[in-house]
Amino acid sequence: MGDYILEMKNISKEFTGVKALADVNFQVARGEIHCLIGENGAGKSTLMKVLSGVYPHGTYKGDIVFEGSVQSFAKISDSVKAGIAIIYQELALFPDLTVYENIFAGNEVRRGAIVDWNRTIVHAKEMLRKVGLDVNPEMRVKDLGVGKQQLVEIAKALSKNVKLLILDEPTAALNENDSENLLDLLRELKKQGITCIMISHKLKEVISIADKATVLRDGRTICTLDGSKGEISENVIIKNMVGREIEDIYPKRPNKKFGDKVLEIRNWSAYDAQLGRQVAKEVNLHVKKGEIVGIAGLMGSGRTELALSIFGNPKSYRLQGELLVEGTPRTFKHTSDAIQAGIAYVTEDRKGDGLFLIQDIKSNVSAANLRGIASNGVINDNEEVKVAKRYKESMFIKAPSVEQIVGNLSGGNQQKVSLGKWLFVGPKLLILDEPTRGIDVGAKFEIYTIMNKLIEEGMSIIMISSELGEVLGMSDRVYVMAEGRIKGELPIEEADQEKIMQLATQ
Structure with a gap:
């Protein structure tokens, strides 16, 4: 050689x-x-x-x-x-x-x-x-x-x-x-x-x-x-x-209070007929009120597939197992069923699946909840503007107005619009799939601040992330996935990068 x-x-x-x-x-x-x-x-x-x-x-x-x-x-x-x-x-x-x-x-x-x-x-x-x-x-x-x-x-x-x-x-x-x-x-x-x-x-x-x-x-x-x-x-x-320390960009939550389980899945499996294989295998997972649960794992570990199977199964996986929302067994035949049950999903692909890039901020924010701005089946344009302005301010969206075309925004601001869109449906549980992918450190800090604010207001979050620093800096508990299975569950006090990586590469 x-x-x-x-x-x-x-x-x-x-x-x-x-x-x-x-x-x-x-x-x-x-x-x-x-x-x-x-x-x-x-x-x-x-x-x-x-x-x-x-x-x-x-x-x-x-x-x-x-x-x-x-x-x-x-x-x-x-x-x-x-x-x-x-x-x-x-x-x-x-x-x-x-x-x-x-x-x-x-x-x-x-x-x-x-x-x-x-x-x-x-x-x-x-x-x-x-x-x-x-x-x-x-x-x-x-x-x-x-x-x-x-x-x-x-x-x-x-x-x-x-x-x-x-x-x-x-x-x-x-x-x-x-x-x-x-x-x-x-x-x-x-x-x-x-x-x-x-x-x-x-x-x-x-x-x-x-x-x-x-x-x-x-x-x-x-x-x-x-x-x-x-x-x-x-x-x-x-x-x-x-080989690196967690950067000091993760805002702390001093008063952590967890309530009852908002979501629980038991022996949950999902089979992708197109791929001809299981993408989630006998997963057991729960999220409590006021909790950020991180899901770590490497590419192809099944994290996104698991999230989609929970969120009304838009990929038409064959599902097995139980799904409970606030202790009540539920079956979602469509994403709209999941939304009505209080679950929202912010996709990792904001440009492909999450946003209408050729439309403005207000149209994107209202897209998942048109009923919220409608009166007698007719969209109220003034209400749409009011709602969009509210989220523009609360989400720190940097744009001249809510008429700004989303495709012209930075990646961080696009992500905030995507978050605003799903917050407008009023979820109890927010699933964030790679919430800070492709955005700068300043925008990341703002996203983390928003997440903490939502938790303080009583929401729960599942955060899927490939960044170990992010998982450790923001989560209260961490599940680690590999090959469609949960390989381990770690309280944040016991979690570190090496433990997560060892579980993720099993």
Whole structure:
């Protein structure tokens, strides 16, 4: 494993003033399996998108040296030609096409200008043998399980004479057997001389497979650990992943008083028919009046799916178990049932699902409760303005007026509008999914202040967050999820970053 196949030197990347990568240095030796690890938002996927040409040369600072030559990839196809292939967690396959059509999509086997389908099928069988997948290449991809689809994606990469294979959370959607099969395949590819970079949150997998592991934190390179020297251990990885104190941006609540249970779920399971797997498994959880309950976990742990299953099940999961609101068993057939029962959900995707970006503040604030501003079935425009002004002031929304288009607001102010929208329905329980994602520290403090104020007024909050500092700084109790299950419940007095990370990576 002597020479380097890849060197990324002093890579920096910004998004509208936010530094996602800051002078990152990353070296990968030829023929090794190199894991890239770090918390959500550490910069792992951004770094790989720079490498693969998703973010083209000129949009970042620094140099990519691949096989001894400085590269200037303008698009993904440039990195593919050089021998680099990236496989994302969300697979890029055509479900209605056959396995062989997917393997050679965009790279068809031709005789002159005509696609030679017979030779394509023969070559597809060769690629399938390489990845150890025994299926008929004429099957449609949608008829395969997720684990087999992952192998088709790898076969597709191998068909392009890949030298460096990048896998972004490849086992996140796989069961234990499929995950182990995939890791065995990576070991086999290593024997064939293919270099692999694997992004993973699962520390046991990293420890079992990595020759080296590089830790990123807050967009910076923290360290590179060498497995041959015994440096890759759970404690060492966790220490380097979290390695920071909680910042003093979490306003305190001196008088904590908890009442009866507002929400309780018992042996709660949710099955996603589209994915063909359980996204929540026998979850037991409760929230008391006046309490902030944090739900921590890594990407793909099932936190959002759990929240959606509680909030009227908009994804049409198959549900099992009991749901009680203030001690009364309830069944929600629609999100409107959950809203009427006093539950509101602020989505993690405020731009995609939470807000109407082309409409103004007042239209967004009233959107979830039009009855609240209507008289005899007709919307009262004056009342809508009054309500919007009230939330603009109480939520510290920085905008010239409530007629301001929401798409023109900063991320923090958009999040406050999204909060105002759901507060207007008058919930007893507010589910906040990544409430401060993508907003600056000042706006975060304001969101936290609002949360504390709502709790003092008698509301309860479930907060889903990937930021461990946020979970520890704001929660009264913490549940930790992994693979759809609750792996542990910690009173905040007993919780710390290492305990949460250990539970989240089980």
